[in-house]
Amino acid sequence: MSDHLFINNASLRGELNRRGFFKWNALLAGTMAAARGCARGLILLEKGASSESAVRRPDRVLRVGCPSHNCGGKCLLKVHVKDGVITRIEGDDRPTDEVADPQLRACVRGRAYRRRQYPPDRLKYPMKRIGKRGTGKFERISWDEALDTMAAEMQRIKQTYGNSAMYGFTDKSATSLIPLAQAWNHPPTVTNPKGCESRGHRQTERAYRFVPKASFMSFTLNGSEETPVHNPCFVIKHWTGENKSRLEVNGKELAPCSKSFRQGMTRDVDGTLMLVVWVELESVSPVRFAIEEGEG
Ligand code: SF4
Numbered sequence: 001m002s003d004h005l006f007i008n009n010a011s012l013r014g015e016l017n018r019r020g021f022f023k024w025n026a027l028l029a030g031t032m033a034a035a036r037g038c039a040r041g042l043i044l045l046e047k048g049a050s051s052e053s054a055v056r057r058p059d060r061v062l063r064v065g066c067p068s069h070n071c072g073g074k075c076l077l078k079v080h081v082k083d084g085v086i087t088r089i090e091g092d093d094r095p096t097d098e099v100a101d102p103q104l105r106a107c108v109r110g111r112a113y114r115r116r117q118y119p120p121d122r123l124k125y126p127m128k129r130i131g132k133r134g135t136g137k138f139e140r141i142s143w144d145e146a147l148d149t150m151a152a153e154m155q156r157i158k159q160t161y162g163n164s165a166m167y168g169f170t171d172k173s174a175t176s177l178i179p180l181a182q183a184w185n186h187p188p189t190v191t192n193p194k195g196c197e198s199r200g201h202r203q204t205e206r207a208y209r210f211v212p213k214a215s216f217m218s219f220t221l222n223g224s225e226e227t228p229v230h231n232p233c234f235v236i237k238h239w240t241g242e243n244k245s246r247l248e249v250n251g252k253e254l255a256p257c258s259k260s261f262r263q264g265m266t267r268d269v270d271g272t273l274m275l276v277v278w279v280e281l282e283s284v285s286p287v288r289f290a291i292e293e294g295e296g
Pocket residue numbers: 066067068069071072073074075076105106107108109110111
């Protein structure tokens with residue numbers, strides 16, 4: 001089946017089997033370029049404005065997650081496909097853009113993925129190393145052999161080292177991540193805010209939002225076994241301080257900009273300054289935080 005037909009049929013039926021998943025992923029995420037389609041796309045793109053307008057009329061527009069190498073954002077991409085070739089990539093344009101369900105607009109890297117998909121010197125079929133690592137000796141193999149090899153290796157790694165060895169974003173075990181997942185899904189509530197207004201925990205940011213009412217603000221995260229405090233992040237809107245902030249945890253000051261206390265300033269979409277604070281801290285008990293501007 002051609003890649004073009006694969007895209008159309010799979011997306012129309014909403015079906016993806018194991019091989020289909022790999023093929024889909026590879027096609028859109030950078031592992032499998034359609035050699036014929038690639039050449040065609042590049043030729044079309046080299047042809048001037050009239051061909052360009054033809055290229056711009058897609059026969060399919062697919063919504064996919066950004067492959068996001070080393071990013072993890074998974075923004076939504078609108079991929080225009082014509083004759084099995086990606087002709088254009090747009091960002092998320094869903095009409096509703098609310099805090100609870102925001103648009104996941106892609107950055108320039110995500111939008112430029114077409115260039116990564118179709119560079120003239122990229123691999124277009126699977127290659128298997130036949131020499132020692134580093135000697136550069138490879139031979140071409142079929143997609144079936146490549147997929148069977150990958151599936152067998154995944155099974156081997158899982159059976160030898162456990163499921164967590166397949167989880168690519170951390171070297172920690174899956175069970176050690178449970179408190180983090182709990183803290184994200186059941187974040188501790190904010191109690192007893194002083195010198196600030198709490199805007200609560202924002203699930204989409206994995207952060208607590210505050211608006212300061214005085215130069216010294218403090219609040220408690222109500223940690224418990226069910227709602228653990230785990231590396232919390234605080235976004236403080238309308239921050240007016242010019243110096244680095246001071247942070248106290250349960251009355252003890254943390255060294256600014258240390259491994260366990262990081263901070264930075266950024267601007268909100270309305271142009272106002274925000275202080276962003278991240279603390280490396282795990283607790284199943286209430287924790288009191290105090291923040292104020294430090295001395296210059
Ligand atoms: S679009 Fe940009 S920010 Fe979003 S997932 Fe892709 S690389 Fe990351």
